[in-house]
Every structure is written in structure tokens, then in C-alpha cells.
Amino acid sequence: MPPPHSKRRVVAPRSAMRRLAVIVGPLLVVGLWWFMSASGGEARSYYLPPPPAVVAAAVQGFADGSLLEGALATLAHFLGGFTAAVAIGLAAGLALGRFEAVGTALQPVLNFLRTLPGIAILPVLMLLLGLGNATIIATSTFASVWFVLLNTAAGVQEVHPVVLDTGRVFGAQGWRRWVSVVLPSAAPRIATGVRLALGISLVVAVSAEIIMGRAGLGFIIADSMETLRPSAAYAAILTVGVLAWIVFQVGEFLEAKVLPWANRSDVRRA
Amino acid sequence: MVEPAVRISQGSKFFGEICAFRSINLQVPEGQFLAVVGASGSGKTTVLRCVAGLERLSGGSIVAAGRPVTRPDPSRTYVFQDYGRSLFPWRRVAANVSFPQEMRGKGRRVARERALGYLELVGLRERADAYPWQLSGGMQQRVAIARALAAEPSMLLMDEPFGAVDAQTRMELQLALLRIWMELRKTVIFVTHDIDEALFLSDRIVVIDSRGQGLAMDEPVDLPRPRSHAETPRYDLYSEMRASVLRLLLREEGSEAPHAPTTQ
Numbered sequence: 113m114p115p116p117h118s119k120r121r122v123v124a125p126r127s128a129m130r131r132l133a134v135i136v137g138p139l140l141v142v143g144l145w146w147f148m149s150a151s152g153g154e155a156r157s158y159y160l161p162p163p164p165a166v167v168a169a170a171v172q173g174f175a176d177g178s179l180l181e182g183a184l185a186t187l188a189h190f191l192g193g194f195t196a197a198v199a200i201g202l203a204a205g206l207a208l209g210r211f212e213a214v215g216t217a218l219q220p221v222l223n224f225l226r227t228l229p230g231i232a233i234l235p236v237l238m239l240l241l242g243l244g245n246a247t248i249i250a251t252s253t254f255a256s257v258w259f260v261l262l263n264t265a266a267g268v269q270e271v272h273p274v275v276l277d278t279g280r281v282f283g284a285q286g287w288r289r290w291v292s293v294v295l296p297s298a299a300p301r302i303a304t305g306v307r308l309a310l311g312i313s314l315v316v317a318v319s320a321e322i323i324m325g326r327a328g329l330g331f332i333i334a335d336s337m338e339t340l341r342p343s344a345a346y347a348a349i350l351t352v353g354v355l356a357w358i359v360f361q362v363g364e365f366l367e368a369k370v371l372p373w374a375n376r377s378d379v380r381r382a
Numbered sequence: 383m384v385e386p387a388v389r390i391s392q393g394s395k396f397f398g399e400i401c402a403f404r405s406i407n408l409q410v411p412e413g414q415f416l417a418v419v420g421a422s423g424s425g426k427t428t429v430l431r432c433v434a435g436l437e438r439l440s441g442g443s444i445v446a447a448g449r450p451v452t453r454p455d456p457s458r459t460y461v462f463q464d465y466g467r468s469l470f471p472w473r474r475v476a477a478n479v480s481f482p483q484e485m486r487g488k489g490r491r492v493a494r495e496r497a498l499g500y501l502e503l504v505g506l507r508e509r510a511d512a513y514p515w516q517l518s519g520g521m522q523q524r525v526a527i528a529r530a531l532a533a534e535p536s537m538l539l540m541d542e543p544f545g546a547v548d549a550q551t552r553m554e555l556q557l558a559l560l561r562i563w564m565e566l567r568k569t570v571i572f573v574t575h576d577i578d579e580a581l582f583l584s585d586r587i588v589v590i591d592s593r594g595q596g597l598a599m600d601e602p603v604d605l606p607r608p609r610s611h612a613e614t615p616r617y618d619l620y621s622e623m624r625a626s627v628l629r630l631l632l633r634e635e636g637s638e639a640p641h642a643p644t645t646q
């Protein structure tokens with residue numbers, strides 16, 4: 113991601129227009145929502161409550177602590193799944209990149225597992241691990257770990273020969289070779305895997321909550337619908353959206369901090 | 383007898399069936415600036431990589447500073463043609479230059495201090511905190527040279543280091559390299575396919591025979607130093623040597639075609 117100043121520079125000439133658009137767009141969507149809700153009779157306004165009802169439910173949910181609690185539970189599930197996916201994916205990916213023959217042998221299986229919708233494993237894990245948090249976290253990890261793993265292995269294998277030769281010429285050996293040459297060289301590719309894992313582990317954590325959770329925003333969505341409180345469900349859905357947005361912002365921020373050089377094509381030549 | 387910086391004896395290298403070079407005998411004295419020229423595919427890069435220890439010989443031996451070359455050593459550093467790839471994009475300029483010292487276990491601060499010194503030498507000290515990809519091609523290659531020097535090697539191996547820059551920048555880089563070489567007096571083995579570059583820079587030119595028959599030519603370049611792009615080419619010796627190297631390269635090419643008409 114480009115440093116903040118270059119972003120601003122790109123936006124600058126039409127900033128007034130843009131600022132207006134940024135406000136008008138969402139307003140239009142909310143307006144359309146409201147119109148749809150109001151124009152479809154009682155049944156529709158039940159399943160698609162008008163914005164004020166949802167806002168009221170959200171206020172209520174935050175006031176009694178249930179939404180915040182749910183958000184924290186979801187955050188914990190997601191972070192558990194994501195962190196495990198990154199740790200396992202990195203370790204296994206490095207090993208696979210190191211022993212290329214193993215990587216080649218496992219490639220088809222790994223590619224299959226990557227394309228497999230991870231949530232499909234949930235019923236199996238429910239049997240294995242029970243109906244607790246462990247199952248949600250494990251499902252989330254299972255769904256996202258392949259992206260980190262495959263990208264790490266590929267990143268390690270694709271280090272350019274000139275980079276490796278340069279390391280050798282200047283005496284990078286053993287662990288130094290890994291830490292100072294191979295890993296940084298593979299880092300942008302690894303970051304791609306981590307970014308994918310970030311989105312998927314969150315989606316799958318919420319999905320698992322909807323199906324079998326006893327806490328978390330996914331659980332609140334499912335529970336509110338079952339107990340005939342659609343406004344509360346919508347409030348939880350919006351909260352999921354906000355949570356995801358925050359998670360991605362933090363992710364982008366960290367990436368820019370850790371790999372300031374990785375997206376260098378958008379950086380102007382100094 | 384003074385031990386040469388490098389001695390290649392009956393050196394040969396095969397990649398499977400393909401012969402990269404064969405029957406190379408070469409001694410490079412300490413502090414010499416040697417230019418290696420030859421047709422494309424004659425094995426220049428491979429010879430240099432073998433001297434660096436990046437490749438093992440198939441036959442014969444290479445001895446550097448009295449020890450057989452079996453793997454890379456920071457006493458022989460390499461400047462790659464592909465500077466864009468060879469500089470690490472994740473390290474800033476100074477950190478690229480301090481890399482060799484860091485790999486030897488020097489602390490970051492000490493390594494950086496020295497790196498700044500070498501950046502000064504190539505005239506890029508004020509760009510120490512830029513990323514390499516923010517610099518022009520010529521600047522990048524100067525950073526690569528600074529990095530190669532920062533390892534404090536006794537020998538610099540350069541493979542067409544200025545092949546990818548424009549003519550103007552190339553001349554500036556040649557002058558900068560000569561200035562540094564005059565100051566530090568390291569042994570340099572400089573591979574190029576540009577005869578003028580070879581003549582302008584070196585103490586001695588060797589031409590690798592592209593039919594695998596060792597060195598087709600090995601001559602001293604007794605042109606006065608310091609050299610200049612305006613004056614040096616005006617010496618008779620310059621044009622004579624230029625013609626003979628050129629003839630050699632062209633004759634070699636001609637001899638590969640069975641019915642090539644004889645020139646001259």
C-alpha cells in the first residue's frame with residue numbers, strides 16, 4: 113500500500129467531488145433500503161425492517177452489551193483461527209519450500225484443499241471437537257491455512273537466482289540466509305497469502321457461528337432470526353460489516369508498516 | 383615468487399554435454415585490472431562465476447590467494463549485471479551496502495558506519511536512506527559497487543556491470559570505477575563484450591576462444607593512466623589493439639560458418 117501522502121496526492125484534484133460522492137452514495141443506498149422496506153407491505157417490512165428500527169436495535173444491543181460481547185467473541189474466534197492459520201501455514205510453507213520434492217508431491221492435494229470451501233469441514237469438526245469455540249476456530253483455520261501455506265512455499269521457491277547468488281557471494285549462510293535473504297524475498301508473496309487468509313478466516317468464523325455457535329455475531333444473527341427479532345439480526349449484520357472493515361484497515365496498516373517496500377509500483381520515484 | 387590473486391589451470395566447465403569453456407589457463411596478479419572479452423556464449427560469465435565460487439569447475443583448478451576455490455568467499459565479491467535484482471528491494475541503500483558486514487556478524491551500527499563510507503566513495507551518501515528502486519539505473523549500479531567494496535574483498539568480479547545503462551551513464555560509471563580502483567588497488571576481473579570499455583579500463587585484455595580452445599588472446603594494455611574518454615582512444619596502441627581484438631572476434635564468428643568468404 114502506498115504511503116498516506118501519495119494517496120492524498122492522487123485524490124487531491126477532485127477531493128470536493130469525491131467527498132460529496134462518498135456521502136451521497138451510502139445515503140442513496142439507505143434511501144433505497146428504506147423505500148424497499150416501506151413499499152412492500154407488512155411482510156416485507158418485517159423481513160426488511162426500516163433503517164430507524166435497525167438503528168434502534170443496534171443502540172439497544174450496544175446499550176445492553178450484547179452486541180459488543182458478540183463482536184468480541186467473533187473477534188476472538190477470528191483471531192484464533194487466523195493466527196493459527198498464519199503460524200501453521202508459515203511453518204509448513206517454509207518446510208515445503210525447503211524440500212521441493214515434498215512440495216511437488218503434495219501440490220495437487222493442497223490445491224484441492226485450497227479450493228474446497230472450508231466451511232464444509234464443520235460437521236466433521238463438530239463431531240471431533242464438540243460444539244465449543246475450538247470447533248469454530250479450527251474450522252476458520254482449516255479454511256484459511258492453505259492460502260498462507262501455498263503462498264509461502266511458492267514465495268520461498270520463487271526467490272530469484274540472482275538474489276540467492278547475491279546472498280551467497282556476501283556470505284549469507286544457514287539461518288542468516290533464511291532470515292536475511294529468503295524470507296524477505298518471499299515476504300510479498302507471503303503477505304498475499306496472509307491477506308487472503310484474513311478475509312476467509314473471518315467469513316468462516318462468522319459462518320460457523322451462524323451454524324453452531326453459542327456466542328459471537330454469527331450466533332446473534334441466527335438467534336435473532338429464530339426468536340423473530342429481524343431488526344436485531346440486521347444490527348448484528350451491520351456490526352459484522354464494521355468489524356470486518358476495522359480488521360481490514362488494521363491489516364492494511366500493519367502490512368504497510370512491515371513491508372513498506374512491497375508495493376513499490378505505486379510509489380513515485382524519489 | 384609472488385602468489386597471483388587467481389590462478390586458473392586447465393580450467394573447464396561443462397553443463398551436461400554443453401561446454402561453457404575449456405583449457406583456460408590464466409594468472410591474474412594482485413591489483414591488476416583484467417578485462418575479459420569474447421563472443422556471446424564463449425563462457426565469460428561462467429568463468430567469472432567459477433572464480434567467485436558460485437559454480438564448480440568440471441576439470442582443472444582455480445586457486446585464489448593460495449587456496450583452492452570451492453565456494454563463494456567475501457574476499458571475492460561480485461557485481462551482477464542484473465543490478466535491479468541483485469540489490470535487495472526490502473533494504474534501503476545503506477542497509478544494502480552494510481549487508482556483507484552484517485553477514486559477518488558485525489553490529490548494525492558499525493556496519494552502517496562503514497556502508498556510509500563506501501557510499502561516499504561512489505558519491506551516493508545522501509541517498510543512503512532511499513530504497514534502491516527509487517534510484518536510477520546508474521545509481522543502482524553504483525550502490526552495487528559500494529556493496530561489493532563494503533565486503534572489503536581483495537578482488538572484485540564484475541560481469542558486464544554497465545551493460546544495461548545508457549552510453550552517457552556508462553562513461554560516468556567507468557570513470558568512477560577507475561577512480562575507485564586507483565584509490566583502492568583491488569584486483570578486478572571485468573567481463574564485457576564492449577571492446578572500447580575493455581581497452582579504456584584495463585591493464586590487460588584476454589579474449590576467450592568461443593570454440594573452447596582456451597584464450598585466443600592475452601595482451602597487456604599499456605595505455606597511460608589516468609585515462610580519459612577524449613584522449614585515451616587517440617593512442618595508436620588503442621586503435622591497433624581495438625582492431626586486433628575485433629578481428630579476432632569477427633574471425634571466430636566467420637570460422638563457424640563453413641563457407642565464409644575470407645575478409646582482408
Ligand SMILES: Nc1ncnc2c1ncn2[C@@H]1O[C@H](COP(=O)(O)OP(=O)(O)OP(=O)(O)O)[C@@H](O)[C@H]1O
Binds near residue numbers: 397401422424426
Ligand atoms: N546454468 C547453465 N546451464 C546450462 N548451460 C549453461 C549454464 N550457464 C551457461 N551455460 C552455457 O554455457 C555457455 C557459456 O555461457 P556464458 O553465460 O558463460 O557465456 P557468456 O560468454 O557470458 O555469454 P554472454 O556474452 O552472452 O553473456 C553457453 O553455451 C551457455 O548456454
Ligand SMILES: [Mg+2]
Binds near residue numbers: 426428541
Ligand atoms: Mg555473460
